[in-house]
Amino acid sequence: MVSAEPAFRPQINFKRSIVSRIEQILFKAWMCILACLCLGGCAGLQYQVADPAASVNRTSFYIAAHPDDIELFMARNAWDEIEKNGAKVVFIVFSAGDDGNGDSPNGNCESFYHARELAHIDAVKFWAGLSNSKDVRVVEEKVPVQAHELSRQSIGEKVVFYNLRLPDGNVFGAGYESTKFQSIASLRSNKIDRIVSVDGALELNYGELIALVRGILVREAHGTAGAVQVNIQDEDGRLNPFDHADHIATAKTVVDALSEAPYACVKIARYAGYSNAFRPANLTTRERLLHIRTWATLNSTLVDCGQASTWEPRHNALLEKQYFRVEARDSVCNF
Numbered sequence: 001m002v003s004a005e006p007a008f009r010p011q012i013n014f015k016r017s018i019v020s021r022i023e024q025i026l027f028k029a030w031m032c033i034l035a036c037l038c039l040g041g042c043a044g045l046q047y048q049v050a051d052p053a054a055s056v057n058r059t060s061f062y063i064a065a066h067p068d069d070i071e072l073f074m075a076r077n078a079w080d081e082i083e084k085n086g087a088k089v090v091f092i093v094f095s096a097g098d099d100g101n102g103d104s105p106n107g108n109c110e111s112f113y114h115a116r117e118l119a120h121i122d123a124v125k126f127w128a129g130l131s132n133s134k135d136v137r138v139v140e141e142k143v144p145v146q147a148h149e150l151s152r153q154s155i156g157e158k159v160v161f162y163n164l165r166l167p168d169g170n171v172f173g174a175g176y177e178s179t180k181f182q183s184i185a186s187l188r189s190n191k192i193d194r195i196v197s198v199d200g201a202l203e204l205n206y207g208e209l210i211a212l213v214r215g216i217l218v219r220e221a222h223g224t225a226g227a228v229q230v231n232i233q234d235e236d237g238r239l240n241p242f243d244h245a246d247h248i249a250t251a252k253t254v255v256d257a258l259s260e261a262p263y264a265c266v267k268i269a270r271y272a273g274y275s276n277a278f279r280p281a282n283l284t285t286r287e288r289l290l291h292i293r294t295w296a297t298l299n300s301t302l303v304d305c306g307q308a309s310t311w312e313p314r315h316n317a318l319l320e321k322q323y324f325r326v327e328a329r330d331s332v333c334n335f
């Protein structure tokens, strides 16, 4: 007992110093976040809550990195467009979100990435039901886009899915050894020449990825009313700091694709991501319930597929809110 005491005291001091250090880091992080948010405001960048143009007859693309990003960060606007039944809504998910598992067998639904795709589609099926649609069956077909054969899934005439299944780039974009350190961020910054989807169906250089995005845009917007909006995550770190590298790289790729004629007509809405954890809930009571139910539906499918639930505090802190801004552009395109 006597000999234990001297060893015990340093442990207490060590714990205190660790707690103190953590407090300092958290305090600095808070200050940094507040500074970044202030900088965004000072730079004239401000977020809004609802999209007044949602009922317009347009083609609206929701383009995100992972199969749960639209449900977390863009949900309110996406379900609102589907529920009002005015816009054609096209969901494009760049990454498999495989967490380094590639296409290896995992759980009850073939693979981890396949479980995430099914969960994403089930959440959108819930949205499709909001418009009193009595048929939310998903139809799958192969379509040619830029010399590639893509899998296109749809619910009725106005809800469409494309999943490119590019390798998960990990939080900082370095990728995973198991998928040869491939990431969308590394492709965009020329650290790698080509990227291969986890199912092997796509092999692209950066120019070909840009062309593929443009090809899907033209294919789905062609013959519609002409107004086109693309919804992406906000790549501007002044307003949306500390986001996932895949989120930022996906958004920047889409912005690159829309940087010149004839694609510069497309209106762009940018949504805050992980930084929403520090923002207050801003949805109405009904919208809050719908957002929570959306997340529950997605997680129900994950669990059915034998995967861990993401119904936990870190993700749930992103519910009941949506923050986005719209860049002023024509939005009328002649694809």
Ligand SMILES: [Zn+2]
Residues within 6 Å of the ligand: 065, 066, 068, 069, 244, 247
């Ligand atoms: Zn994500």
